[in-house]
Amino acid sequence: MTLSQHSELHTSSKTNSVEIPLWKQEGAEPFLKIENVTKKFGEFTAVDNISLDIYKNELFCLLGGSGSGKSTLLRILAGFESASSGRILIDGIDMAGVQPWNRPVNMMFQSYALFPHLTVADNIAFGLKREGVARSEVKQRVDQMLDMVQLGHLGKRKPNQLSGGQRQRVALARSLIKRPKLLLLDEPLGALDKKLREETQFELINIQEQLGVTFVVVTHDQEEAMTLATRIGVMNNGVIVQTAEPHLVYEYPNSRFVAEFVGSVNLFEGQIIEDLPDSVRIRSKEAGAEFFVNHGISCAPNQTVHMAIRPEKIKISRNKPEQANNWIEGVIEDIAYMGSLSVFKVRLASGKDVRVTQPNFVRDMGARFTWHDKVYLSWQIDSSVVLTS
Template sequence: MTSSQPIDLQNSTIASASQQPLWKQEGAEPFLRIENVTKKFDDFTAVDNISLDIYKNELFCLLGGSGSGKSTLLRMLAGFESPTSGRILIDGIDMAGIQPWNRPVNMMFQSYALFPHLSVADNVAFGLKREGVSRSEVKQRVAQMLDMVQLGHLGKRKPHQLSGGQRQRVALARALIKRPKLLLLDEPLGALDKKLREETQFELINIQEELGVTFVVVTHDQEEAMTLATRIGVMNHGVIVQTDEPHDVYEYPNSRFVAEFIGSVNLFEGKVIEDEPDRVRIESPEAGATLYVNHGISCAPEQIVHVAVRPEKIKISHNRPQQQDNCIQGEIEDIAYMGSLSVFRVRLPNGKEVRVTQPNFTRSMGDRFTWNDKVFLCWDEESSVVLTA
């Protein structure tokens, strides 16, 4: 892959928190445009008529389970696969027929694919040397890039002498040193342990912001996507089913699939018995209560819907609260102490299980809940989402 125009680290145009992001600005031109892209392998459709706009300086995550089509879409962006139909445009240029090495793109693989016989510095310099960049410029750019990923003191080491997180940063430096306009990352943190993965996520964000390169990250890890992304595209069976900022994907899922795939959720089936512009009331035998939501929805009279409630939105108590709606009773069946929070599995009289999480604000056990306690579960009228799909 060839290098594009040098990145000016001093003048990278990163939007501040006070500026409206490009995807919300009317008339903003996308940096990466995917138009009606389909990819078929014989009779199997891996990517099904996807259209998506990604903007300059975004850190966009494609999130989905195995077989959802996310890696196939990433490979088409890199040029390793060709669309069966549709177009991919990068910076306004149609990528049809353009080979991977001629695209303003680089890709970082999950395995990192470092050369074991080369030093850290030589691994990072490899692409520049292949392009015939002068020795003095190679040395300067390698030093700059290694300093950026905090590995300047390890340039002479071999990959086997590094930790997993350090090898990940070497691979990132090698991918970025050729100054691509677009960096593709396929499960970049999948080989790291949980603690190191969490630390590296913030390093990745800082590097992306400093360079101003557009990142597209493929991951199956919901927490990773929520931490990294400016926006998330949730994929299922070759289709992007929702594209939104992390907060909106979590708090306002557009379907049962998204609600269940992102984090943990309780779903209650019921029938709409009142539908007004500012409220919805749902009769739910599954919950054993009437559920009330303070917003309207678009549905048919008496339509069967699902009400989604996140576990942390539910309040648990020994005594019955005064509220009538959104209040159910059950018995604690299981408790998991997770340190910062406790997880309760509460069994309703009809056998349905409800998951509740509660932060552990104090070290004292105090008036805690225990197994087989009879408890009441309640939540606010704005804490649930009505799903019609």
């Protein structure tokens, strides 16, 4: 299953065998509704008038840097913090005044917070035992959950006898065993190493799809959000600045902040010199060239804008391109071999550096270029976007 298929699979209706996600369905009722929520700590505004709809069975990611307000918003959803204004509705019920333990919500913390003196099975069963669930049902549900997270053979171990990835799955099982309608995850994979984190991301997707629970995940890791999410809400200074499916956030950022925060990007400042309904022409002094983009924008004549293009969209060559537009020349200043791809830093005559990434389809592909080579960079008319903010 591809990541784009993953984003389309969550609770949707079918029209002519094409699955339509709930957030694209006109009139669909959101499962989680955040209305004009603000949270202030004294004079500091941590969450600033956020409104957001999240739909049943979504795996929604709140993505942002430190201090962006994402964890504060998560704590408000859990009931650990009270909003200064606004309201939260879960499955149509206003959560105002509802204590955390009475909400249809559970939260998984980054630290996992496992009880070191209890076995894996007892850690998972803890919440059910506190509620007085019958012993036979507790055992049945714990066994089911252990099998789901592939830890059935480790139920009698203590947390200190587990790897980081195994502890993460125990914490997830404990969070899910009470069958919450909404699971909140605060940097759930942050304590894992890179390889294990990548493996666990797909396990998390599979578990979420099996259970059909709505997930809201907080993360600062762009790759993690792109892998996990059906949709992403990018946060900055207490505000959600863009909400969209992962590929749209990456390919069509709505601001310089989003373009720079999500992935790597080259930004060229320039002025609009021609704005047609289906294309726009930009003159950039720092690039020493004119660029064409195959869509129009709403802006004033000669307005300063930024053209954004991702490094992997750029072709690097020793030969001058045959195309009339959308090419520049420069000199290779740095090369980084990353295994699956090579990264080139190319310096233009203006002194601006342009980042180019090229996949290494064959061995020694990067050896075709070396330091101080004069090269030409080119891209297609539909490879870039124009940003006015």
